[in-house]
Amino acid sequence: SQTIHQWPATLVQPVGSPLSLECTVEGTSNPNLYWYRQAAGRGLQLLFYSVGIGQISSEVPQNLSASRPQDRQFILSSKKLLLSDSGFYLCAWSSSRWSSPLHFGNGTRLTVT
Amino acid sequence: QQPVQSPQAVILREGEDAVINCSSSKALYSVHWYRQKHGEAPVFLMILLKGGEQKGHEKISASFNEKKQQSSLYLTASQLSYSGTYFCGTEIPPYDNAGGTSYGKLTFGQGTILTVHP
Numbered sequence: 001s002q003t004i005h006q007w008p009a010t011l012v013q014p015v016g017s018p019l020s021l022e023c024t025v026e027g028t029s030n031p032n033l034y035w036y037r038q039a040a041g042r043g044l045q046l047l048f049y050s051v052g053i054g055q056i057s058s059e060v061p062q063n064l065s066a067s068r069p070q071d072r073q074f075i076l077s078s079k080k081l082l083l084s085d086s087g088f089y090l091c092a093w094s095s096s097r098w099s100s101p102l103h104f105g106n107g108t109r110l111t112v113t
Numbered sequence: 114q115q116p117v118q119s120p121q122a123v124i125l126r127e128g129e130d131a132v133i134n135c136s137s138s139k140a141l142y143s144v145h146w147y148r149q150k151h152g153e154a155p156v157f158l159m160i161l162l163k164g165g166e167q168k169g170h171e172k173i174s175a176s177f178n179e180k181k182q183q184s185s186l187y188l189t190a191s192q193l194s195y196s197g198t199y200f201c202g203t204e205i206p207p208y209d210n211a212g213g214t215s216y217g218k219l220t221f222g223q224g225t226i227l228t229v230h231p
Contacts, residue, residue, distance in 0.1 A: 007200040043115075043221065043222075043223045043224060044155070044200060044202075044221040044224075046218065046220070046221075049218060080227070090155070092156055098142070098143075099142065099143040099145075099160055099162055099203070099204060101145065101148070101160060102145070102155075102157060102202070102219060103157065104154035104155050104156075106153070106154050106156050107153075107156060
């Protein structure tokens with residue numbers, strides 16, 4: 001069966017520090033991968049998605065970047081964190097077929113102080 | 114564009130019913146429904162692919178009106194475990210995707226908070 005791992009679960013970082021969040025998927029190949037952010041409140045905002053190694057599409061201009069160095073690995077990074085980067089970050093995967101369910105990781109709660 | 118969900122919040126007693134609506138200003142290819150418990154990741158409930166399609170998941174079902182570009186989630190005889198935030202995610206038709214890639218990018222509504230009391 002497929003599983004998605006995301007770490008760390010919580011992170012407290014000072015403003016201006018770098019960020020690296022990692023997500024890996026097991027049990028499937030060539031998945032579509034996504035990074036979502038959920039600010040305090042409720043909405044899910046799509047930040048990045050990837051349909052293959054090295055293929056990254058950005059949805060929202062921001063202080064973050066994403067990379068996909070391997071088929072089942074997705075990394076979210078920042079060189080210098082801002083206070084506004086605080087939030088709940090969710091990695092997700094889906095099959096490459098249209099209209100496939102999203103399967104989310106457990107999320108990383110990031111607090112920038 | 115983000116779909117609009119209504120209502121924003123619902124409070125129920127166990128056994129009562131609720132309807133959550135999701136409307137889009139764009140033509141839709143599919144609608145997904147997810148539930149998120151506090152502090153947890155969203156969990157997939159169901160996908161509706163065709164206009165007029167209805168699906169059921171235990172006492173939770175949904176319909177998709179393609180012409181009206183909207184979907185509704187029906188929760189009947191609610192249980193305490195139904196509490197959480199419900200999100201609809203909408204997917205635009207493939208022919209609108211300029212890149213022609215095989216992904217299904219979802220745009221989520223703002224969520225509806227459902228609270229079920231004993």
